[in-house]
Amino acid sequence: MKRLTIKDIAAKSGVSISTVSRVLNRKEEGMSQETREKVLQVIEELNYQPNLFARGLITKQSKLLGLVVPNIQNPFFPELCRGAEDEANRHQYSLIICNSDDNAAKEESYLRLLNEKQVDGILLSSGDNLSVLTEKQLEYGNTPFVLMDRGGNSGKYNSIFVDNEKGGYLAGRHLIELGHRKVACIIGSKNLRNSNERLAGFRRAMMEVGMELPDDHIINGEFHIEPAYKQSKEFLENKNVTAIFTCNDLMACGVYQAASELGMKIPDDLSIIGFDDIPLVSALIPKLTTIRQDIYNMGRRAAKMLIDHIEKGENDIVIFEPSIIVRGSTKAI
Amino acid sequence: MKRLTIKDIAAKSGVSISTVSRVLNRKEEGMSQETREKVLQVIEELNYQPNLFARGLITKQSKLLGLVVPNIQNPFFPELCRGAEDEANRHQYSLIICNSDDNAAKEESYLRLLNEKQVDGILLSSGDNLSVLTEKQLEYGNTPFVLMDRGGNSGKYNSIFVDNEKGGYLAGRHLIELGHRKVACIIGSKNLRNSNERLAGFRRAMMEVGMELPDDHIINGEFHIEPAYKQSKEFLENKNVTAIFTCNDLMACGVYQAASELGMKIPDDLSIIGFDDIPLVSALIPKLTTIRQDIYNMGRRAAKMLIDHIEKGENDIVIFEPSIIVRGSTKAI
DNA sequence: TTGTACGCGTTATCAC
DNA sequence: GTGATAACGCGTACAA
Numbered sequence: 221m222k223r224l225t226i227k228d229i230a231a232k233s234g235v236s237i238s239t240v241s242r243v244l245n246r247k248e249e250g251m252s253q254e255t256r257e258k259v260l261q262v263i264e265e266l267n268y269q270p271n272l273f274a275r276g277l278i279t280k281q282s283k284l285l286g287l288v289v290p291n292i293q294n295p296f297f298p299e300l301c302r303g304a305e306d307e308a309n310r311h312q313y314s315l316i317i318c319n320s321d322d323n324a325a326k327e328e329s330y331l332r333l334l335n336e337k338q339v340d341g342i343l344l345s346s347g348d349n350l351s352v353l354t355e356k357q358l359e360y361g362n363t364p365f366v367l368m369d370r371g372g373n374s375g376k377y378n379s380i381f382v383d384n385e386k387g388g389y390l391a392g393r394h395l396i397e398l399g400h401r402k403v404a405c406i407i408g409s410k411n412l413r414n415s416n417e418r419l420a421g422f423r424r425a426m427m428e429v430g431m432e433l434p435d436d437h438i439i440n441g442e443f444h445i446e447p448a449y450k451q452s453k454e455f456l457e458n459k460n461v462t463a464i465f466t467c468n469d470l471m472a473c474g475v476y477q478a479a480s481e482l483g484m485k486i487p488d489d490l491s492i493i494g495f496d497d498i499p500l501v502s503a504l505i506p507k508l509t510t511i512r513q514d515i516y517n518m519g520r521r522a523a524k525m526l527i528d529h530i531e532k533g534e535n536d537i538v539i540f541e542p543s544i545i546v547r548g549s550t551k552a553i
Numbered sequence: 554m555k556r557l558t559i560k561d562i563a564a565k566s567g568v569s570i571s572t573v574s575r576v577l578n579r580k581e582e583g584m585s586q587e588t589r590e591k592v593l594q595v596i597e598e599l600n601y602q603p604n605l606f607a608r609g610l611i612t613k614q615s616k617l618l619g620l621v622v623p624n625i626q627n628p629f630f631p632e633l634c635r636g637a638e639d640e641a642n643r644h645q646y647s648l649i650i651c652n653s654d655d656n657a658a659k660e661e662s663y664l665r666l667l668n669e670k671q672v673d674g675i676l677l678s679s680g681d682n683l684s685v686l687t688e689k690q691l692e693y694g695n696t697p698f699v700l701m702d703r704g705g706n707s708g709k710y711n712s713i714f715v716d717n718e719k720g721g722y723l724a725g726r727h728l729i730e731l732g733h734r735k736v737a738c739i740i741g742s743k744n745l746r747n748s749n750e751r752l753a754g755f756r757r758a759m760m761e762v763g764m765e766l767p768d769d770h771i772i773n774g775e776f777h778i779e780p781a782y783k784q785s786k787e788f789l790e791n792k793n794v795t796a797i798f799t800c801n802d803l804m805a806c807g808v809y810q811a812a813s814e815l816g817m818k819i820p821d822d823l824s825i826i827g828f829d830d831i832p833l834v835s836a837l838i839p840k841l842t843t844i845r846q847d848i849y850n851m852g853r854r855a856a857k858m859l860i861d862h863i864e865k866g867e868n869d870i871v872i873f874e875p876s877i878i879v880r881g882s883t884k885a886i
Numbered sequence: 887t888t889g890t891a892c893g894c895g896t897t898a899t900c901a902c
Numbered sequence: 903g904t905g906a907t908a909a910c911g912c913g914t915a916c917a918a
Contacts, residue, residue, distance in 0.1 A: 223895095225894095225895055225896085226895065226896065226897095227895080235904075235905085236904065236905040236906075237895090237896085237897095237905085237906095238897085238898090238904070238905055238906080238907095239903085239904060239905075241896070241897060241898090242903095242904090244896095244897095245897080251903065251904090252903065252904095255903080255904085267693070269668065269669045270669075270895085270896075271610070271671070271894085271895050271896065272669065272670060272671055272896095273605075273606050273607075273609035273610040273613075273615075273671065273894080273895075273896085274606075274610055274894070274895035274896035274897085274910085275895080275896055275897075276606035276896090276910095277604070277606040277607055277610060277894090277895080277896070277897090277909095277910045277911065277912090278895095278896060278897045278898075278909080278910055279896090279897075279910095280606075280910090282606075283670075284649070284670075287650075291635070292625070292631045292634055292635055292638075293631045293632060293635050293832065295628065295631075295833075297631075298625045298626045298628075298630075298631050299626060301625055301650070302624070302625055302626050302652060305625075305650060305651070305652055306652075314649045314650075314651075314666065314670060315649065315650050316617070316647045316648065316649055316650075317620075317634070317638060317647075317648050317649075317650045318638070318647075319635060319638055319639075333647065335602065336602045336603075336605065337605060337616075337617075337647060338604070338605055338606065360600070445835065445836065473835075473836035476836070476838060477836075477838060480838045499626065500628075500833055500836060502778065502806075503778065503806035503809070503810075503833060503836065503837065504836065505809060505810060505813045505838070556911095558910090558911055558912085559911065559912060559913095560911080560912095568888075568889085569888065569889045569890075570889085570890095570911090570912080570913095571888075571889060571890080571913080571914075572887090572888060572889075574912070574913055574914080575888090575913095577912090577913095578913075584887070584888090585887065585888090588887085588888080603911085603912075604910085604911050604912070605912095606910080606911075606912090607894085607910070607911035607912040607913090608911080608912055608913075609894095609912095610893090610894045610895065610896090610910090610911080610912075610913095611893080611894055611911095611912060611913050611914085612894095612912090612913075613894090
């Protein structure tokens with residue numbers, strides 16, 4: 221069963237292929253309504269689909285976008301991905317998904333692949349700082365791109381991210397207003413900008429009221445459940461705090477585990493506030509108070525930015541506002 | 554900056570384009586090592602990437618696979634997706650992601666789109682029973698496909714899924730062995746095959762020991778947290794059971810919430826066993842005992858099946874074995 | 887062992 | 903308003 225070509229349609233409709241091509245590309249100008257209808261009918265009848273290889277050869281457009289994220293298994297990214305997909309789809313683009321595992325070499329190889337596949341643009345959530353390889357590939361490949369969530373705060377490229385400092389500040393204010401004076405912060409890593417900015421905002425809130433955050437109250441949870449669990453358990457066994465701010469929600473889960481094993485009640489013995497508001501948190505008991513990023517809409521906006529850049533040459537840097545969602549894991553002292 | 558073509562490479566290497574094409578397509582036979590090296594070097598030097606539009610026009614291959622899932626935000630699917638991507642990537646294929654929202658019309662429209670994009674194959678996790686539209690699109694579109702997890706148990710198409718009945722049986726046996734005699738089951742829906750089979754297996758285990766599962770001990774949780782929470786809370790307020798089997802892990806989260814609000818301790822007052830073993834469950838306290846499906850490897854296998862079908866015409870139906878993972882949410886009575 | 891020339895299915899340019 | 907026809911960049915039969 222051979223695929224139909226524009227020729228077949230032309231033949232069946234009794235017109236030339238140029239005419240068929242015209243109706244296909246909705247060039248409204250100069251065409252009798254009659255022929256248009258006829259051709260359209262034949263197309264419908266035969267269920268003709270234009271060959272995108274042939275079309276792309278000329279237009280150089282694939283209507284494909286690459287989506288490079290560290291790992292779709294991290295609950296943050298499905299939200300982002302879904303937002304991007306919905307928006308892309310609305311503009312007739314499809315998404316090719318690539319998991320980089322936060323591995324620079326893998327990331328670079330995917331960018332190379334996407335470039336080779338002739339995607340029209342790339343949505344990239346890279347490591348904290350773009351690796352040399354990545355940056356090179358991005359610039360050399362000269363495929364339009366937008367940076368999402370990470371790697372984008374240099375102000376150099378089209379990008380979208382949340383105001384992390386403000387988010388951290390919000391978390392700090394909240395705990396302070398609840399009367400907490402002995403607090404700790406579980407960071408993602410010493411070198412990640414997202415993590416550092418959240419911590420900075422958290423500190424700013426504390427400095428405003430003359431509080432200190434001792435260095436040994438800053439714990440590295442590597443942005444994941446397990447390390448956060450281990451580190452926070454050890455910490456809670458030795459130090460006495462009434463509240464913890466975790467730089468993402470995943471790490472809050474780890475703290476829940478630790479607190480549970482140590483017989484500490486949340487929020488009675490320990491208040492916890494997270495960051496991200498991934499859907500997962502509604503499964504925690506009590507539900508997690510957290511700093512919300514509108515991840516889904518960041519995904520949508522990123523896709524929109526990329527498409528606007530591709531189609532209209534626009535450039536933009538968008539910073540989303542975080543907000544605090546108070547649930548059951550924080551309580552006045 | 555114009556993209557290089559095979560012609561440029563031919564010119565720079567002082568050979569014809571067919572020679573370049575030969576080295577590109579690794580046709581080892583008949584070629585002097587010398588020219589080969591030279592061409593390869595020029596390709597490397599100029600960083601030439603073949604135009605896939607032109608190539609596809611001839612080979613009719615896009616090296617693109619479509620992945621249609623209900624919703625990547627459901628934690629089951631990122632696992633599946635990741636497995637599929639890893640395997641596809643290993644065979645030089647890329648994945649286009651499509652979320653159907655369990656909406657037959659949307660699904661059909663995506664299948665149509667994928668067909669139009671000339672993907673080489675489709676991985677589909679459809680609704681329970683393939684809709685008429687979907688089936689039509691699948692057959693008419695004549696793009697190879699593999700059914701994953703759902704919609705595939707008719708034995709009619711290449712597909713992969715877990716032995717749901719056995720999984721349910723495993724869950725039942727476990728609770729029985731722990732001494733539970735008053736149990737309930739939270740199903741996904743009355744009409745979903747996956748759900749029904751799990752229930753059937755659960756029942757078989759009970760029948761083996763002469764137990765009954767009254768109709769009013771079968772609760773519809775719609776495979777999601779919220780409805781499971783509401784229904785189970787109402788149920789637990791009125792009925793007296795010592796254990797609950799939820800037909801997926803998400804619903805187990807809902808039961809955790811309900812139990813917590815009713816002051817019931819897990820596993821002391823209530824044992825819970827789930828199904829799927831999605832990563833999320835490690836965040837629950839206590840950790841969830843569940844029936845594990847090897848979702849990641851199902852994804853890989855599905856991609857492998859599809860590629861084997863595309864490249865070698867092989868057909869297959871694969872049934873994965875479920876296994877039980879005992880954690881902290883079940884306890885002997 | 888290497889080169890020539892045609893065709894893949896479109897769109898775009900230019901006649902008519 | 904509509905129709906020829908030349909690209910687009912590659913793979914391949916066939917020729918050399």
